[in-house]
Amino acid sequence: MEKLLDLYTDYLLSSFGQVTCTCLSRLLNVSQSHDKLTRMLSTNEFTSKDLWEQVKLLVREHESVDACLIFDDTILSKPPYTDENDLIC
Template sequence: MQTTLDLYTDYLLSSFGQTTATGLSRLTDGAVGHDAVTDLLNRLQGDNRTLWQHVKPLIHQIQEPDGLLLTDDSIAHKPHSDENGLVTTHYDHTSGQYVRGINFVSLLYQTSQGQCPLSFEPVIKTQQCERKTRQVVWRSAS
């Protein structure tokens, strides 16, 4: 599993365009099947506590008194996906319009020696009924 994970991570980091499990399979001439990548991603468990355990040693290496904490919210566009709690309509301030996608908030620590992710939270929405219009809409709890 670790070899496939390392290979997939290197593939993600070195790619300049769209990345897919089938793309990695093609790149390796079928040595790594796209199903193997999908299965691997489905088995991975993680949350911000797990992320912190992995990055804490790196943070101590690059820590500086004037280090910065950078917060960003981003949208991974998913125009062809069905709406659910994760993939919903969000306002994209970069394009000035509503788009369908996955909205997430990330926290990054940056110094002159490097940068490291600290937190990653997807924005999950639930369906709620508007009182006045009786329309069902997707809303986040926060």
């Protein structure tokens, strides 16, 4: 599961648009099924400890006295793609 989680996080970090397990599966030429990816995400509870274990080496590598690490989980609302009209409202 560790390799699959690494693969998924790399996919999230390198993507600019919408991300889905189906798209990742397609990128991998279906070497990992989207069902397997979805199960991994829905059956595991990831805790703060899990996050720390994943990023600890990277954080320590860049650690300094005047450093600051910020986690931003802000979700921005998306503007509508089209204007409202008489048919679509």
